[in-house]
Amino acid sequence: MQQKLAADMSTTAGRAQAGQSPVALSVPALTIVSHPQPQRIGERLLLEVLASQGRTAALSRNAPDFSRPGGLMALPLGDPFLSRKPVEFEPGPRGGLRMLVPEDGTQVRVANEPVVGGREFSREELSAGVPLVLADRVVLLLHLASSFRQPGVLDLGIVGHGEGIHRVREDIIRVADLAVPVLIRGETGTGKELVARAIHASGPRRAGPFVSVNLGALAKELVAAELFGAQRGAYTGASRDREGFFRAAEGGTLFLDEVGEAPPEVQAALLRVLETGEIYPVGGHTPVPVDVRLVSATDAHLEARIQERTFKAPLLHRLAGFEILVPPLRERREDVGLLFLHFARQELEAMGEGGQLTSADPRAEPWLPAALAVRLVRHAWSGNIRQLRNVTRQLVIGSRGMPGLRADERLEQVLDADAQPVPGRPLTVRTGEEGGDGAKAPRRKPAEVGEQELLEALRACSWDLKATADWLGIPRPSVYVLIDKSSLLRTARDLSPEEITRCFHECEGDLDKMVQQLEVSKRALQRRVRELGLSGG
Template sequence: MRDGPLEDQSTFSIPKVRSGEGAPRLVPALTLISHPATHRVGERLLMEELLGGAKVELSRMAPEFLRAGETQGGPLANGCLSRKPIVFAPGEGGRIQLFVEEGGTRVVVGGAPVVGGWEFGREELSAGIPLELADRVVLLLHMAESEANGPQDSLGMVGQSPGIRRVREHIRQVAGLQESVLIRGETGTGKELVAQAIHDNSPRRQARFVDVNMAAIPRELAEAELFGVRRGAFSGAVRERDGRFRVAQGGTLFLDEVGEMPPEVQVKLLRVLEQKEVYPVGSDLPVPTDVRLVAATDANLEAQSREGRFKEPLKYRLAEYEIRLPPLRERREDIGLLFFHFARQVLVELGDDTRCLEEPRDPRAEPWLPSSLAARLVRAPWPGNIRQLHNLTRQLVIASRGKPHLRLEPTLEQELGPPATPLGRPLRSMQVPDSQATPVPGSPAEPRAVPRRRPADISEQELFAALEACFWEPRAAAERLGIARPSIYDQMARWKIRTAGDLPSQEIIDCFHACQGDLDAMVARLKVSRQALQRRVRELGLNN
């Protein structure tokens, strides 16, 4: 786009969320973010079986990924992926469990390989979790609408997330009417593109589309810029000049950053909308106008109205129909599609070969977009939304010219900022549930029985291996070893294995800055419990 988503101990029940009456329910899904064959990006697999208590097995041979609205697709089909399946299973309280078989496809979450099992809660599923498979394929585990519209005009907007599909539907509803439209959304979400789509799909599409950025016009010139000026109206007005309303006659006038409009101009704009005529500066004679007005803002107009900085009647006139654009963090499944769309544009502009975006001849070749970088893009906070992603894509492509793969320079690494999505936790039990198992109301999942052992029998190597396999979570390591949780702390002290509480404050501070606040990277470096380390980080005020 140019302008520019609580733990309990109840039985398994992924919430079947509805956004409104008759809206599709949300189900667990996997969306392709990156693939050596880039035309596959955006395809997805709906895992409705998890809602019924069954598991889903994923390998390079099956099941098939489909593009929204299509009925035919294909498996991941990459030679680096194993035939041994990765297993997704329902957990308790709406969680989803992931199991990786030894010798199967290597799965990485947040820079750390999954050993045995991993579990994702509702918060993680809502935000979306990138899964790196064999350093070749990146999938986003998230919640998706179970019903998608069939193939249709994209209206010039890239993406198939629920938020962007709703925006397209709003455009189709209002484009053919004459009502004023107010487009609201954060900076960089694509408001100008939506305004252009409204014009292009309206009866006025043969006339002009005129855009005005109110924030870029000096306050004293705003009235003349919009309504025109008569010769001699003020010092320097040596000739008559049509305003933007006259220029857009018969077409669409797009007022961006409308919240920056001076109060005196707001009063005159309200009169124009009510009377369908403008008064040029220096003239007492009205000029009829026939213009469809579309406005946009990232400002809180309601707060401005309460403070007397924006006329409330004007807000209602501007918002005869309102469209809200979702921020990029609420449509992470579109990031892969957007990235490759922008990358192709940049390559064409530079006159570079676009074959790097095609399926490589060698099925085991490393992808042009490394999987670790694709996962990092998905987890970024994106305060600048689509505009920021577009800019970063351009910089990545230009900085990597002549190289076989894209490379993230330190300056761009800093621009991405710390990851913004949570990543779940290791499972206490490493046993894959029975494929025929069905959740029984009122009965929690039964963990695998681990033989009890004497803590003194645990060797240093065995203790270290268990902690490493459980990503330094003592409770999970204790259950893996078959000893009581309090005992593992005694054994850690015996073998001088540190906990987060043992770390000097300065070491945590230095690591926080070195890892740019990435908690998972800090865990990998410091080798301590994520939960305990997060508590220390908060105590030191580093997360503010």
């Protein structure tokens, strides 16, 4: 996969030179979840060198620099308890990643498991997020992030730098100045009303009212009157005219949360409003024109409800003039630390203790302990951001008067009950002097390696020649010699341009898939692909 990413990086540069929009790529990144200086939570480091050049990236106390996305300041981790000897990251098979930990360097844990020698992570595990604990003081989340961000997109009052929330911001900007209805989808607690408010604040109706209505909280017999208004005497208890939410939102935005809970008669009335721009107050016979931007939200599967005949398909089509999907928190774990910091700051400021979240002492004990930070990023957050906010309040108030946060046993059990599995597999580093069982053995002579054994080793190592050499216990140059002599194998230079081009298109430019299909060295194939001008295709 690193070869594919390298090819894509060339495409990005070419598009930029041609004045076209660059292509955003997913590259490994490290985001600070906990640090002795709490204000640094949320800072990020992109490991672009792994994608662009397939090289090793090193991380130590003094380098490289982390910065907040879009920020100007950049600093190394700087914790004096971390070693100057770096932890190294290198590309792994099929788009994964290997982490190499020096024996006499910083102690590293993946979640709560110590790392000895190294650990390997699949691309799926990187996508989900891997919590790394350095010296029990600094917690980083290893994850995938975009290599390119469109400049000029503001935060819109939404906390987070994850890819999912960045797409939400871009969608808000795209639709905010248009008159089309917007349907916001997402699980409960993901912040759908916050998105609706951002649409209102970013559009031409920002000076008008923003009226929020939770249809699921209204009595079914009063929903129509609450929305469209009612004339005096229209129903028992209607002693005066009722304006209704639509007219209250005149010139602004009406946000209908839990729109899937609307009764059938209200659904029909909503469809009529969307088609004609007019409402009929309950008990009235004269239409009333309204000028309202309608934004709705749901956590329900409306298509399933259409099949069950409890929701009208035409209404869904009209409500969803444009759809925005808000991702659940478990799909944006890189934002957990920053969201936690945001809510903690709110709670502390309310108690007059906000100074705890700013520290200049790199030797201080972390305010957010490493074990607690790991629990936060591993939890599945079924209640999403609303649940995280409540947990943050519980921790801040429960730890009041203490130098750092402390979770009681009950909260620890809650956070552990639905935790992400510990990712990765121990990495067995083969030096060429070890047998398959780890026992010491003399380095082999190349002549002792048969053709079939060479082929099996190449396949096991995804055609990485250095890894193959280590696997077989022979020098790397000898692998080249054995390949040239083998009747079972061929090299990248033996491939015709037509065969490479056909395979490139069949594999959609994925160099790892091409290597598996063509069975040649990754680096050599990458050179041939570039020579044929396919890397920019």
